[in-house]
Amino acid sequence: DAGVIQSPRHEVTEMGQEVTLRCKPISGHNSLFWYRQTMMRGLELLIYFNNNVPIDDSGMPEDRFSAKMPNASFSTLKIQPSEPRDSAVYFCASSLRPSGETQYFGPGTRLLVL
Amino acid sequence: GEDVEQSLFLSVREGDSSVINCTYTDSSSTYLYWYKQEPGAGLQLLTYIFSNMDMKQDQRLTVLLNKKDKHLSLRIADTQTGDSAIYFCAEKGRGGADGLTFGKGTHLIIQP
Numbered sequence: 545d546a547g548v549i550q551s552p553r554h555e556v557t558e559m560g561q562e563v564t565l566r567c568k569p570i571s572g573h574n575s576l577f578w579y580r581q582t583m584m585r586g587l588e589l590l591i592y593f594n595n596n597v598p599i600d601d602s603g604m605p606e607d608r609f610s611a612k613m614p615n616a617s618f619s620t621l622k623i624q625p626s627e628p629r630d631s632a633v634y635f636c637a638s639s640l641r642p643s644g645e646t647q648y649f650g651p652g653t654r655l656l657v658l
Numbered sequence: 659g660e661d662v663e664q665s666l667f668l669s670v671r672e673g674d675s676s677v678i679n680c681t682y683t684d685s686s687s688t689y690l691y692w693y694k695q696e697p698g699a700g701l702q703l704l705t706y707i708f709s710n711m712d713m714k715q716d717q718r719l720t721v722l723l724n725k726k727d728k729h730l731s732l733r734i735a736d737t738q739t740g741d742s743a744i745y746f747c748a749e750k751g752r753g754g755a756d757g758l759t760f761g762k763g764t765h766l767i768i769q770p
Contacts, residue, residue, distance in 0.1 A: 577757060587701075587746065589757035600755055635700065645689050645708070645750070647758060649701040 546570075548650035550636050556656045562624040565653045568617055569638030577637040577647060578611055578621050587635075593619065594641055626657045662761035664747050669767040676734040678764045680747030683728060688751035690723060691758065692732045695744045704732070704745075734766075742768045 549568040557563055569576045577592040591601040593613045601611070608627070613619040623630055633654050637647040662682045670676045682690070691706040707714045707721045707730075714721045720733040734741055744763040750756065 575756060579758075586762045587748075587758075587760035589759070592755075592757050594756070600757060603757075637701075639756075641756065645706060646691075646703060648703065649693075651700040 548636055548638050548648055550634075550650040550653050552653060553651065554654045554656075556658065557626055558658050559627055560625045561657075562622065563626045563630075563655060563657075565621040565634050565636075565655070567619045567621070567636030567650060569619070569636070570648055571617070573638035573640050573648075574616065575639045575641040575647075576613060576619050577639075578619070579635040579637065579649075581633040581635060581652070582631075590621070626655075628657045631655055631657050661759050662747055662749055664745075664761035664764045666762065667765045667767065669769060670737050671769045672737060672739060674737055676732075676737045676741065676766055678732045678734075678745050678747075678766065680730040680732075680761055681728055682730065682747070682749045682759075684749060684751070684759075685725075685728065686751055687749040689749070690721075690730050691746075691748040691750070692719075692721065693746040693748060693760075695746065695763070697743075701746065709751075737766075737768060739768050739770075742766055 551566045574595050578590040581587045590603045591611045596613045611621045633652045635652045636650045639647045664680050692704040693701040694704050705716050718735045722731045746763045747761040748758040
């Protein structure tokens with residue numbers, strides 16, 4: 545199994561630009577999670593989907609952030625417009641619900657907003 | 659206080675046992691996890707324990723759970739240089755949700 549795939553692995557952009565992060569969950573998994581890791585706040589859950597439906601987006605910091613899951617094998621996290629404080633590592637994870645107790649993480653996207 | 663708390667650093671000698679501690683606050687947590695993160699890398703699941711268990715052993719790893727005190731620990735026997743990493747404690751089930759709540763991570767430093 546290829547595991548959770550994220551792209552790009554690194555992204556450098558300028559303030560005000562739109563950023564789109566992509567995630568392909570493990571085949572057969574029906575839950576997908578987006579997390580953000582920063583030095584100050586650690587790892588935080590942003591949003592998660594069950595069967596492509598957003599269940600809890602209370603962790604999404606602002607309206608500038610949006611996430612979609614158009615099908616079972618693809619999700620995007622978009623930031624528009626981006627700001628320097630959005631610089632972080634963004635992780636995607638997937639699991640099999642309801643029986644799956646384990647979330648498998650992707651390698652992360654390192655975002656730097658200048 | 660924080661929902662999941664861990665010490666920031668732990669220093670041990672190579673060959674000794676490492677014990678990383680974690681406390682959590684939500685008694686409704688269903689599963690508790692230990693993840694490992696090496697520099698510049700993603701999160702690797704090490705082990706997990708269901709909330710109705712009090713111990714789980716997997717090769718060099720032993721997880722102890724004291725549900726009454728909401729205390730979780732990870733013991734790594736015969737610590738090696740390759741164990742140097744950040745170890746995150748996480749809980750699942752807060753408020754009935756599926757997302758994980760993480761501690762800030764413990765940096766494990768191995769002395770030769």
